[in-house]
Amino acid sequence: MGLIDLFQKTRETSMEMKPQEDDTVKVVKCKGCGAELKAYVYGKNLYVCPHCGRYGRLLARTRIRQIADKDSFEELYANLAPADPINFPGYAEKTAELAEKVGMSDAVKTGVCRIGGVETCIGVMDSHFMMASMGSVVGEKLTRLFEYATEKSLPVVIFTCSGGARMQEGMFSLLQMAKVSAAARRHSDAGLLYITVLTDPTTGGVTASFAMLGDIILAEPRTTIGFAGRRVIEGTIGQTLPDDFQSSEFLLSHGFCDKIVPRNQLRETLETILKLHCGPKAKKWQVRRHG
Amino acid sequence: MANRTASEKMRIIHDTKRPMLSDYIEELFDDFVELHGDRYFADDHAIMAGIGYFNGTPVTVIGHRKGRTIEQNMDANFGMANPEGYRKALRLAHQAEKFHRPVINFVDTSGAYPGAGAEERGQGEAIARCLYEFIELKTPVVSIVTGEGGSGGALALAVADRVLMLENAIYSVVSPRACASILWKDPKREGEAAEALRLTAQDLYEFGMIEGIVPEGQTNAQLIRNVGRALRDQLAELSAEQDIDILLQKRYEKFRKIGVFRQINQEENEGV
Numbered sequence: 001m002g003l004i005d006l007f008q009k010t011r012e013t014s015m016e017m018k019p020q021e022d023d024t025v026k027v028v029k030c031k032g033c034g035a036e037l038k039a040y041v042y043g044k045n046l047y048v049c050p051h052c053g054r055y056g057r058l059l060a061r062t063r064i065r066q067i068a069d070k071d072s073f074e075e076l077y078a079n080l081a082p083a084d085p086i087n088f089p090g091y092a093e094k095t096a097e098l099a100e101k102v103g104m105s106d107a108v109k110t111g112v113c114r115i116g117g118v119e120t121c122i123g124v125m126d127s128h129f130m131m132a133s134m135g136s137v138v139g140e141k142l143t144r145l146f147e148y149a150t151e152k153s154l155p156v157v158i159f160t161c162s163g164g165a166r167m168q169e170g171m172f173s174l175l176q177m178a179k180v181s182a183a184a185r186r187h188s189d190a191g192l193l194y195i196t197v198l199t200d201p202t203t204g205g206v207t208a209s210f211a212m213l214g215d216i217i218l219a220e221p222r223t224t225i226g227f228a229g230r231r232v233i234e235g236t237i238g239q240t241l242p243d244d245f246q247s248s249e250f251l252l253s254h255g256f257c258d259k260i261v262p263r264n265q266l267r268e269t270l271e272t273i274l275k276l277h278c279g280p281k282a283k284k285w286q287v288r289r290h291g
Numbered sequence: 292m293a294n295r296t297a298s299e300k301m302r303i304i305h306d307t308k309r310p311m312l313s314d315y316i317e318e319l320f321d322d323f324v325e326l327h328g329d330r331y332f333a334d335d336h337a338i339m340a341g342i343g344y345f346n347g348t349p350v351t352v353i354g355h356r357k358g359r360t361i362e363q364n365m366d367a368n369f370g371m372a373n374p375e376g377y378r379k380a381l382r383l384a385h386q387a388e389k390f391h392r393p394v395i396n397f398v399d400t401s402g403a404y405p406g407a408g409a410e411e412r413g414q415g416e417a418i419a420r421c422l423y424e425f426i427e428l429k430t431p432v433v434s435i436v437t438g439e440g441g442s443g444g445a446l447a448l449a450v451a452d453r454v455l456m457l458e459n460a461i462y463s464v465v466s467p468r469a470c471a472s473i474l475w476k477d478p479k480r481e482g483e484a485a486e487a488l489r490l491t492a493q494d495l496y497e498f499g500m501i502e503g504i505v506p507e508g509q510t511n512a513q514l515i516r517n518v519g520r521a522l523r524d525q526l527a528e529l530s531a532e533q534d535i536d537i538l539l540q541k542r543y544e545k546f547r548k549i550g551v552f553r554q555i556n557q558e559e560n561e562g563v
């Protein structure tokens with residue numbers, strides 16, 4: 001284990017995310033019910049609290065470890081880091097600090113992996129980096145991922161979570177919505193599969209762009225998904241909204257998501273869907289036109 | 292005039308005497324026929340759309356509608372569209388594609404409506420679908436931001452071959468007030484946020500995000516004439532391009548190139 005690895009592990013444990021395999025002592029507190037969980041047990045349970053069922057927010061690399069076939073992930077575009085395009089007060093310092101703390105240069109990890117043996121382009125947003133708001137780097141990495149997938153005829157799976165567009169990059173952020181959606185459209189026009197998995201929380205400009213454009217839209221249970229913020233809406237209508245408003249269950253019942261999948265079934269659900277499209281039995285129905 | 296502060300511009304564009312969509316339609320389009328409804332749920336009065344002649348050529352016009360009186364504004368929901376508004380826009384954009392008409396979008400909204408019903412009916416999906424469809428719409432599209440370009444609700448009508456802005460218009464990822472309250476917990480610092488966000492027409496032109504700034508002149512009549520001239524010039528240039536694939540490729544590249552980032556040594560970063 002190199003020094004960097006060690007450092008990374010320490011950081012992860014400090015974020016109550018990835019306990020080391022031998023770490024049976026360390027205890028983390030569930031933010032839902034307050035139960036004290038052995039870090040090792042919590043990790044084995046995919047960061048779902050065994051007492052109250054609360055879903056912990058995952059680091060991108062933890063998610064990839066849960067979903068991708070072992071050792072199959074190859075990261076792409078890891079060398080892109082945020083600039084400060086409008087010289088927004090405090091932004092450069094903030095991103096530098098987070099890069100150090102989270103161990104990612106920005107809020108998405110992109111690459112190629114296999115899921116149940118199917119080669120897949122994968123993008124995972126990480127709420128630990130500025131609530132996974134979308135600026136130029138997130139937009140560029142996802143756009144490149146779609147373009148790469150289009151060129152190589154591969155399916156794309158994106159795990160979304162986001163506070164929305166990143167205000168600190170001004171209009172550069174807003175226009176990423178159009179940029180990523182455009183690349184997703186070209187991928188779709190090439191007849192390729194795009195699956196989104198909505199995770200907590202998916203809001204604002206990410207909801208209003210590629211999160212809602214999957215051929216198939218999955219969601220984790222009890223996830224917040226919406227366009228406008230709950231408090232903004234409550235302010236507009238002068239009423240308190242029900243608890244399940246903007247939950248994945250709410251989206252499912254209103255017809256905006258295909259299926260809610262518990263975390264421990266995500267991997268096999270993705271595998272099944274990917275194989276239906278790209279597996280050895282995924283023959284395309286050939287129709288001939290006469291005349 | 293270009294040295295007005297962002298806050299001054301925001302006061303100017305909120306003047307109710309400033310031209311609004313109905314004025315542009317009245318002055319610039321002949322035989323305008325308004326068309327209603329998204330065919331799924333309702334007719335959203337925050338979006339006005341229809342067909343008419345522009346300098347003798349049939350076009351489709353789509354825009355955010357505001358009003359002068361409180362009654363008109365209530366009816367138009369202050370220009371804040373619901374999902375059915377964006378779906379009406381898309382329906383008519385596809386109709387324009389079918390009949391080979393250019394599309395002209397007028398953008399003037401503080402944002403998509405943040406209401407409970409809007410969320411139930413998929414505000415996010417409706418806006419996303421606009422981005423996804425306008426980028427490949429097989430007919431020329433020109434958008435002009437005449438007042439407020441408020442976030443996703445504005446962008447939904449601004450995925451176009453050419454995007455113009457009036458001299459005092461603004462176009463922003465977030466309202467300065469919301470920005471100040473979220474980042475600095477102080478909505479009173481709105482003016483400071485307006486400057487920091489770089490949201491003026493001059494800023495966006497400098498960033499290469501828009502193709503032109505339309506001068507406003509001294510009177511409303513002059514302003515509308517200038518808008519008419521700018522739209523005419525842009526459409527003339529676009530109609531010179533006969534190959535739709537080239538048009539769409541240029542539209543794609545226009546959005547594709549936007550973004551500023553650094554390249555770092557990969558080892559600063561870590562894999563899984």
Ligand SMILES: [Zn+2]
Pocket residue numbers: 030031032033034035049050051052053054
């Ligand atoms: Zn718990």
